[in-house]
Amino acid sequence: MEKFEKLNLEEINAFWDLQFGKCIRCYACRNICPLEICRDKCIAQLDVPHWQSQKINSAEGKFFQLIRVFHLAGRCTECGECERVCPANIQIMKLMKKVNKDVLKLFNYRPGYNLDEKPPLLTFKNVEKNIKEEELI
Amino acid sequence: MKTLTYIKKENLNTFLEELNKDYDVFLPVQNRENGTINFESLDTVNDNNVVNLKEKTRKSPKSLFFPPTENLFEFEYIKDIKTPDIMEIKLSESEEMIPDKINSRKNIIFGIKPCDVMALKCLDLVFGEGEKKDPQYIMKRENTIIISIGCSNIFPDCFCTSVGGNHFYFDHSDIGLIDMGPNLVIFKSSERDDIKELLDKNHEFFEERDINSDEEIKIKKIISESEKKCSSNWESVNAEDIALDMERKFSEEEMWKNITRKCISCAACTYVCPTCVCFNIGDEQSGMKGERYKCWDFCTNYYYTLEASGHNPRENIYQRYRNKINCKYNYFYKRNKNLYCVGCGRCIDVCPVGMDIREIVKHVRSSQK
Numbered sequence: 001m002e003k004f005e006k007l008n009l010e011e012i013n014a015f016w017d018l019q020f021g022k023c024i025r026c027y028a029c030r031n032i033c034p035l036e037i038c039r040d041k042c043i044a045q046l047d048v049p050h051w052q053s054q055k056i057n058s059a060e061g062k063f064f065q066l067i068r069v070f071h072l073a074g075r076c077t078e079c080g081e082c083e084r085v086c087p088a089n090i091q092i093m094k095l096m097k098k099v100n101k102d103v104l105k106l107f108n109y110r111p112g113y114n115l116d117e118k119p120p121l122l123t124f125k126n127v128e129k130n131i132k133e134e135e136l137i
Numbered sequence: 138m139k140t141l142t143y144i145k146k147e148n149l150n151t152f153l154e155e156l157n158k159d160y161d162v163f164l165p166v167q168n169r170e171n172g173t174i175n176f177e178s179l180d181t182v183n184d185n186n187v188v189n190l191k192e193k194t195r196k197s198p199k200s201l202f203f204p205p206t207e208n209l210f211e212f213e214y215i216k217d218i219k220t221p222d223i224m225e226i227k228l229s230e231s232e233e234m235i236p237d238k239i240n241s242r243k244n245i246i247f248g249i250k251p252c253d254v255m256a257l258k259c260l261d262l263v264f265g266e267g268e269k270k271d272p273q274y275i276m277k278r279e280n281t282i283i284i285s286i287g288c289s290n291i292f293p294d295c296f297c298t299s300v301g302g303n304h305f306y307f308d309h310s311d312i313g314l315i316d317m318g319p320n321l322v323i324f325k326s327s328e329r330d331d332i333k334e335l336l337d338k339n340h341e342f343f344e345e346r347d348i349n350s351d352e353e354i355k356i357k358k359i360i361s362e363s364e365k366k367c368s369s370n371w372e373s374v375n376a377e378d379i380a381l382d383m384e385r386k387f388s389e390e391e392m393w394k395n396i397t398r399k400c401i402s403c404a405a406c407t408y409v410c411p412t413c414v415c416f417n418i419g420d421e422q423s424g425m426k427g428e429r430y431k432c433w434d435f436c437t438n439y440y441y442t443l444e445a446s447g448h449n450p451r452e453n454i455y456q457r458y459r460n461k462i463n464c465k466y467n468y469f470y471k472r473n474k475n476l477y478c479v480g481c482g483r484c485i486d487v488c489p490v491g492m493d494i495r496e497i498v499k500h501v502r503s504s505q506k
Contacts, residue, residue: 024196024205024404024408024433025404026403026404026405026407026408026435027402027403027404028401028403028404028405028489030403031401031402031403031489032401032403032489032490039401039402039439040439040440045438045440047419053419053421053430054417054419054430054432054434055206055419055421055430055432056205056206056432056433057205057206081489084489085403085405085489087195087196087405087408087409087487088173088195089168089171089172089173091171
């Protein structure tokens with residue numbers, strides 16, 4: 001992960017373009033994920049509202065995979081099933097691990113470790129401890 | 138067979154490179170990093186992507202004839218400010234498809250296995266026959282030369298012999314090769330002019346001599362061993378029986394619910410299948426311009442039969458999976474006297490939850506109420 005993070009933006013972009021270009025929108029990752037109960041209502045397959053096209057190409061694959069990552073941020077328990085079942089062998093876990101790392105840094109939260117903890121992205125706080133809003137602008 | 142025409146495997150790479158000068162060559166290429174093998178252009182072969190003719194490809198070669206996404210045409214709404222109540226629609230050929238039309242180079246698909254060639258026969262029945270034919274499919278099909286290599290090794294999930302196929306089925310191939318160790322022997326070659334031209338132009342790669350009795354025996358043995366059925370669970374190859382059984386067992390809902398419980402309704406099996414060709418048609422518009430496209434669809438999808446009213450005739454996975462099995466082993470047979478499964482086993486290999494279509498068909502046929 002550290003080695004990957006050291007790459008510059010162009011290299012990372014090229015890597016993910018290659019990975020997402022392989023996505024054939026089979027939804028095996030989405031349907032096997034223990035947290036994604038949205039399979040019959042997924043925005044990736046809706047015509048109204050029209051979030052994305054049903055076309056199977058690199059741009060649409062990228063859109064779907066990125067939406068998926070954000071949908072799972074703070075909820076993914078890194079079971080690894082998504083990467084196991086992907087027919088195109090996309091390295092999905094790299095993305096999930098990175099998102100979870102960011103969630104840990106921002107919210108000091110690891111999904112699934114403590115049942116009493118409230119998932120940070122499912123709750124709302126006026127002021128977050130680790131997010132300095134002034135620094136974001 | 139009187140003469141043996143063969144190419145030494147050590148010359149294969151040079152032969153393919155030579156072909157690539159006049160044709161666009163597609164063949165099984167394995168990515169070193171993740172190990173998946175798929176049909177790619179010869180131009181992608183490098184240190185990281187190597188040719189692998191032994192193993193099965195992950196995805197079928199159907200993408201070369203039936204791509205995942207294809208533009209049908211483009212449209213533009215045109216309005217004149219002087220007559221605002223009139224709107225014209227201009228239809229034009231999709232820019233994406235024009236290169237296909239003006240590309241005068243033929244395609245060669247090399248190293249395709251007999252099961253996949255049999256699948257092309259099924260696709261021809263869908264897109265190439267009847268009153269309505271798919272012009273884009275026909276254009277690609279007529280523009281492709283098929284060089285098939287028979288299967289000397291089979292895999293645990295192969296079952297082509299259970300659905301009427303065999304490891305050296307060369308009927309729909311233009312050139313059929315048999316792997317004889319250090320050489321690839323031409324077992325069948327079409328009499329068509331363009332095939333003869335291909336072989337003539339590249340005759341320096343092939344050696345020809347009279348066949349000796351040992352070699353004749355060896356070839357006969359390779360072919361007769363193909364009669365040996367793949368390791369599968371079916372005894373009968375009679376397609377008519379399978380179709381009738383499917384029909385009889387259709388309304389055994391509890392049975393269907395039990396055997397499809399695992400299925401997660403993804404498209405993995407459908408998209409890797411060499412015969413599955415259900416598609417969606419949609420419009421993508423931005424402002425006054427847009428295009429109409431055709432893209433892959435999958436019948437295990439909840440949305441497959443969802444109607445505009447909100448009603449869904451196949452709301453549950455068992456109904457959708459039952460439809461899939463019947464489509465392949467019943468309906469298509471009734472219509473075309475051809476099963477719609479070629480026994481390649483890719484669905485078994487790729488299924489996230491381990492659904493085995495052989496087990497399912499066997500279970501359906503032998504179930505007692």
